Amino acid sequence: xxxxxxxxxxxxxxxxxxxxxxxxxxxxxxxxxxxxxxxxxxxxxxxxxxxxxxxxxxxxxxxxxxxxxxxxxxxxxxxxxxxxxxxxxxxxxxxxxxxxxxxxxxxxxxxxxxxxxxxxxxxxxxxxxxxxxxxxxxxxxxxxxxxxxxxxxxxxxxxxxxxxxxxxxxxxxxxxxxxxxxxxxxxxxxxxxxxxxxxxxxxxxxxxxxxxxxxxxxxxxxxxxxxxxxxxxxxxxxxxxxxxxxxxxxxxxxxxxxxxxxxxxxxxxxxx
Ligand SMILES: [Fe+2]
Numbered sequence: 001x002x003x004x005x006x007x008x009x010x011x012x013x014x015x016x017x018x019x020x021x022x023x024x025x026x027x028x029x030x031x032x033x034x035x036x037x038x039x040x041x042x043x044x045x046x047x048x049x050x051x052x053x054x055x056x057x058x059x060x061x062x063x064x065x066x067x068x069x070x071x072x073x074x075x076x077x078x079x080x081x082x083x084x085x086x087x088x089x090x091x092x093x094x095x096x097x098x099x100x101x102x103x104x105x106x107x108x109x110x111x112x113x114x115x116x117x118x119x120x121x122x123x124x125x126x127x128x129x130x131x132x133x134x135x136x137x138x139x140x141x142x143x144x145x146x147x148x149x150x151x152x153x154x155x156x157x158x159x160x161x162x163x164x165x166x167x168x169x170x171x172x173x174x175x176x177x178x179x180x181x182x183x184x185x186x187x188x189x190x191x192x193x194x195x196x197x198x199x200x201x202x203x204x205x206x207x208x209x210x211x212x213x214x215x216x217x218x219x220x221x222x223x224x225x226x227x228x229x230x231x232x233x234x235x236x237x238x239x240x241x242x243x244x245x246x247x248x249x250x251x252x253x254x255x256x257x258x259x260x261x262x263x264x265x266x267x268x269x270x271x272x
Contacts (some may be wrong), residue, residue, distance in 0.1 A: 011096035129204035179224035
């Protein structure tokens with residue numbers, strides 16, 4: 001059994017079965033509606049895949065995306081801390097949940113499995129890998145994470161998540177949605193960046209996407225499954241309306257982000 005499987009089994013054993021099963025059903029329904037959201041059928045996807053988003057628009061999108069990538073580590077860290085809410089609320093063991101989040105954190109901070117020792121490099125943290133993509137595009141990052149330089153849609157999403165930084169439910173649902181975005185968008189962003197002329201065989205675009213994707217060493221689907229299992233331990237029925245609302249608000253926020261990037265690539269095309 002892998003260490004992830006052991007932790008998952010222990011999480012299930014720590015959870016009250018009836019509540020866990022009910023939550024499992026709720027989460028599977030919720031994920032079904034999330035996947036129907038227009039975010040995952042956005043016109044920007046074929047545009048990026050066929051090089052219609054190029055040059056300026058692609059660079060601007062990366063500068064926008066960068067602030068959300070930076071925030072993502074904070075989300076994981078806070079979610080890990082707040083697993084204690086499981087214990088406070090249900091008097092159940094929260095260590096399996098904390099352990100699972102740590103797998104995501106190790107990945108995000110630039111660790112990888114070694115033989116008998118930890119291997120890693122802060123420059124391989126996903127945030128730094130993302131910055132290396134921006135650097136390879138030849139644009140200066142100086143001052144580009146100022147609020148004045150980021151699009152209002154990226155800022156709105158950033159602030160929405162920031163406001164929920166102390167709320168376990170918000171953070172877990174954001175993890176689920178952001179991983180879904182990574183699963184659907186990363187392979188296509190990778191393709192757009194490749195068409196732009198950058199090497200995507202290593203670096204940020206190699207570590208994002210699904211574990212089943214042959215073009216990457218990613219495991220965003222595993223991280224998403226872990227977050228869902230933690231929600232299955234934590235949720236109670238009274239959370240369902242708010243959980244549904246939050247998940248769809250995050251989808252709306254990301255869809256607005258991509259609306260902006262799509263409009264931007266049309267704008268660049270017209271001015272060319
Ligand atoms: Fe990542």
